[in-house]
Amino acid sequence: MTSPLRILLTNNTLALRAGSELFLSDVAQGLLRRGHLPVAYSTTLGDLGEELQSKTIPVIDDLNALQEPPDVIHAQHHLEAMSAMLHFPETPVVYYCHGWLPWQERPVVFPNILTYVAVDDLCRERLLTTPGIASEQIRTLYNFVDLKRYQPRAPLPEQPQSALIFSNQASDQNYAGLIRAACRARGIERVDLIGQSSGNVQPRPEELLPQYDIVFAKARCALEAMAVGCAVVVTEHYGVGGLVTSQNMQQLRRLNFGVRTMQAAPLAEASLVDALSGYNAADASKVSEWIRQEADLEQYLDQLELLYHGAVQQRQGEIVSPDSKFRAAANYLQELAPLVKRQAEVEQRAAGFEQRVQLLEQQLQQLQSQLQERQTEQEQTAQEYAEFRGSIAGRLALKLQRMRLWLTGPRNKGR
CATH class of the missing domain: 3.40.50.2000 (Glycogen Phosphorylase B;)
Incomplete structure (x- = not known):
């Protein structure tokens, strides 16, 4: 039996029940069953992180909480991955690419990464077209299912219902x-x-x-x-x-x-x-x-354990110059800078847009108040005019009635 490993697994979030989050959850629980010591790390925690904690898997959002360096880092998503690699600069890394499109799946290049894992052929293409990653570093491990959880159903009907x-x-x-x-x-x-x-x-x-x-x-x-x-x-x-x-x-x-x-x-x-x-x-x-x-999870874990132990053995006795790590970190920041700046520009534009919206809302409220005042004034004017007309009509009616009485009165009948 191989010796147990302390494995630090990183991910963009451990909040939602989405693809890479659930992948990490299944892998971490599988490693725990096999006697390893998985630790999950993300700066964004939530329900899934709490669920892992309930399964006795440590979940952290601060790398300073892990007092003992891991034997290997299972890295997913570049921000958390690079944070972990810089925090534990002597630890070998197995780096995963889960997607073609998401920004967080952008591969990074760092001397401690000994193996890159693509979850499908398209992710392999993304790794192969990233400068600094050699083809011999890349492995493809197609995704798995926990067959103990997902049991076969009854036979399907001839016509779907x-x-x-x-x-x-x-x-x-x-x-x-x-x-x-x-x-x-x-x-x-x-x-x-x-x-x-x-x-x-x-x-x-x-x-x-x-x-x-x-x-x-x-x-x-x-x-x-x-x-x-x-x-x-x-x-x-x-x-x-x-x-x-x-x-x-x-x-x-x-x-x-x-x-x-x-x-x-x-x-x-x-x-x-x-x-x-x-x-x-x-x-x-x-x-x-x-x-x-x-696609059996247990077969997948067999392959993953081989990658972990291979990374640990490859790193033993190997000396990586600090300068190469500093340069890799500098290159990463250089690549990250445009993304951060674009995000800052987006936030600036969003803030400006929000200010304009607030100004328009204030102007709209002022116009609504003015409109309400005008409507009130018009209603008062109409009421006063109605009262005025009513008073004139009343006086005319009274005079008309008096004139009619006078014309039809006894004094005027004989004339």
């Missing part, structure tokens, strides 16, 4: 309506929605997924749904990747059922209907069986 939109991005204010319409066109009336944007976050999706025949999802969510045995349509606001079948599952898995796959078709009702038309219960079962063979 229910669907789930499983996404942190989907809501009835964006593309969920398109999916509902496509499902109705295929005779599927029950369409439910879970995720952050819809306000329906479900901490235990493994309990819900067996209720649905079709799941609309991407990446981790798609993988979990397939492991349960649901038919999966890869989709999000990027587009429609189509129905996962035994013919395309290997290709889609290599791209993590992610953004590149969703360039296949535009996000439109017709694209979704076309994907649904390929539903085949028997084929979905083949997909599920293959995913359960290929």
Whole structure:
């Protein structure tokens, strides 16, 4: 048995139940079960951090809290990663790239990073096109599912009867309506929605997924749904990747059922209907069986342990000059500076816009007050005019009545 390691895992946040956060959670709990000592670090903590704490995994937002240097750093997201690498400058690092688009996934170059891990072929492209990263440093480990949590469901029906939109991005204010319409066109009336944007976050999706025949999802969510045995349509606001079948599952898995796959078709009702038309219960079962063979968390942890121990062994006896670390840190700050400055400019413009909005609101309030005053003045004038007219009419009526009485009175009848 290999010796236990103290592993510091970094992430942009440990608040929301999103992809890399849940990845870290599963890995940390798996490492703990294997006798290792995981510690999770992020400057933004929340519900997920509390959940990890409840599982007896230390969670910190200040690196000074960790009094003993870790044996290895499992680095995700450049701000937290670089903070950890500079705080523990002698610790070897395994650095992860989880995405093509997010700014926090931007790879960094630092002498302590011995291995870069891409979660799919597209992330490998991002690493390969980053100056300073050698191709022999890169490994690709495709994502996993905790098969103990995500148990197989009963066999799918011949015709789908229910669907789930499983996404942190989907809501009835964006593309969920398109999916509902496509499902109705295929005779599927029950369409439910879970995720952050819809306000329906479900901490235990493994309990819900067996209720649905079709799941609309991407990446981790798609993988979990397939492991349960649901038919999966890869989709999000990027587009429609189509129905996962035994013919395309290997290709889609290599791209993590992610953004590149969703360039296949535009996000439109017709694209979704076309994907649904390929539903085949028997084929979905083949997909599920293959995913359960290929994407087991325990097999993944076996590979990850090898990377950790390899990094520790490689670093032993190796001397890295302090100057190279200082230069790497300087290069990082140089690359980061434009991002920070752009953000500062955005905040400045936002502050100026907010001031203009406040000024316009004040002017609007003044105009409303003036309008109210004018309306009050007009109402008073109208009332006074009405009273004035009323008094004239009253006097004229009284005079007319007196004149009528005078004309019809006894004194004037004989004349």
